[in-house]
Amino acid sequence: MGFQSEVDIAVVGAGAAGIGAARRLIEAGFVSLLVLEGRGRVGGRVHTITPAGFALDRGAEWLHSADRNPLSPLAQQLGFSIHCRPPEWVSRLRRSGETIEAEADWIATRKAQYRARRTAAAEPADRSLASLLVPGGRWNQLLDATSTWGNGAELDRVSIKDNVRYEDSGTNWRLREGYGRLLEVLAEGLPVALEAPVSCIDHSGRAIRLKTARGTVTTARAVITVPTSILAAEALRFDPPLPQKLAAAEGLPLGVDDKLFISLSGSLPGIEPDTFLVGSTTSRETMSYQVRPLDRPAIYCFFGGRWAAALEQEGEAGMFAFAAEELARLFGSDTARHISPLASTAWLQDPWARGSYSYAQPGHADDRAQLAAPVDDRLFFAGEATSPNFFSTAHGAYMSGVAAAEAAINSLRATAATR
Numbered sequence: 430m431g432f433q434s435e436v437d438i439a440v441v442g443a444g445a446a447g448i449g450a451a452r453r454l455i456e457a458g459f460v461s462l463l464v465l466e467g468r469g470r471v472g473g474r475v476h477t478i479t480p481a482g483f484a485l486d487r488g489a490e491w492l493h494s495a496d497r498n499p500l501s502p503l504a505q506q507l508g509f510s511i512h513c514r515p516p517e518w519v520s521r522l523r524r525s526g527e528t529i530e531a532e533a534d535w536i537a538t539r540k541a542q543y544r545a546r547r548t549a550a551a552e553p554a555d556r557s558l559a560s561l562l563v564p565g566g567r568w569n570q571l572l573d574a575t576s577t578w579g580n581g582a583e584l585d586r587v588s589i590k591d592n593v594r595y596e597d598s599g600t601n602w603r604l605r606e607g608y609g610r611l612l613e614v615l616a617e618g619l620p621v622a623l624e625a626p627v628s629c630i631d632h633s634g635r636a637i638r639l640k641t642a643r644g645t646v647t648t649a650r651a652v653i654t655v656p657t658s659i660l661a662a663e664a665l666r667f668d669p670p671l672p673q674k675l676a677a678a679e680g681l682p683l684g685v686d687d688k689l690f691i692s693l694s695g696s697l698p699g700i701e702p703d704t705f706l707v708g709s710t711t712s713r714e715t716m717s718y719q720v721r722p723l724d725r726p727a728i729y730c731f732f733g734g735r736w737a738a739a740l741e742q743e744g745e746a747g748m749f750a751f752a753a754e755e756l757a758r759l760f761g762s763d764t765a766r767h768i769s770p771l772a773s774t775a776w777l778q779d780p781w782a783r784g785s786y787s788y789a790q791p792g793h794a795d796d797r798a799q800l801a802a803p804v805d806d807r808l809f810f811a812g813e814a815t816s817p818n819f820f821s822t823a824h825g826a827y828m829s830g831v832a833a834a835e836a837a838i839n840s841l842r843a844t845a846a847t848r
Contacts, residue, residue: 448472448830453831486609499824525759581788594818677793
């Protein structure tokens with residue numbers, strides 16, 4: 430699209446939050462609008478690829494809390510194929526070499542941890558999830574691994590108070606065409622300028638000036654939706670500086686979660702389509718596997734935390750070597766004949782993301798509200814990290830974008846009314 434140099438409202442970032450904000454602004458009748466995106470595509474950390482003829486979601490994959498997720502009805506209205514079979518994320522250990530009794534003990538331990546987190550969250554002081562582990566506990570390593578999958582970080586790095594604020598109805602759906610494809614469709618017709626990263630937001634004068642790689646944009650209001658990793662590194666600067674925003678972003682770093690997609694010829698013994706399992710129950714350096722998801726000839730591998738950050742350095746070959754070893758241990762050495770690497774991610778190395786999704790460090794649970802707070806009723810902030818209860822999700826980001834847009838609309842209308 431043509432690059433506008435002067436608009437009423439500018440949105441920085443065309444991920445889920447930016448798309449949500451822009452759609453709300455268009456709906457409200459604001460046509461003097463520009464969305465500035467650093468990448469050459471929309472979607473941000475929600476991105477679908479099709480290297481094997483079917484959709485693979487590199488980032489967000491699940492419509493979490495699908496029964497209350499605002500993106501669910503939009504997907505239905507747009508004719509997307511929704512896969513409603515619930516994932517078996519918890520009761521899968523019998524497929525990973527454990528007995529039924531051990532699996533029951535694992536489930537009981539998870540429930541005990543859930544109760545302990547709720548109790549600890551009510552205490553005056555915040556602490557890490559790791560502080561609730563039973564010393565020498567049988568499942569401590571697997572609990573740590575599940576934290577790297579859910580939070581992108583190990584238990585010792587994650588705030589209890591923040592963790593318990595996350596809301597999940599337990600209903601999780603998938604889109605056959607891909608979550609990223611949904612965001613692409615939702616962005617159609619929006620005034621998005623691609624390859625236009627914003628390096629500085631000058632809000633010192635009456636008008637806000639956004640310095641981009643394609644020129645300077647002047648605006649009355651700005652909605653900022655970039656990840657906390659970008660703010661904390663000051664890859665996007667503010668003039669005058671906003672030290673409270675910088676501190677909040679530093680307290681809400683992005684964890685690391687990556688995916689390896691494996692092509693599968695044939696089947697694995699005793700495994701039905703859409704089966705979930707873990708590679709090891711005794712190591713936090715292990716992968717979670719979806720075998721033949723949506724009945725596709727593939728295995729989706731998921732892994733996170735410090736180990737994922739290290740494995741990114743080894744690249745796809747290193748990721749595949751590790752997964753192949755775990756799968757051979759589970760299903761026999763003959764497995765190697767039936768698998769080959771298909772695609773992989775490296776979100777920490779992605780310059781526009783620098784991680785996967787946010788977690789709050791111990792003592793920083795309230796940083797989400799600080800990050801979300803407007804500045805001078807002219808700068809508005811959105812993104813999954815600003816969501817108090819749906820952080821780390823695409824729908825949390827989308828909802829935050831809508832809320833920030835509504836705040837910007839009210840601000841503009843209030844100013845107009847006083848003139």
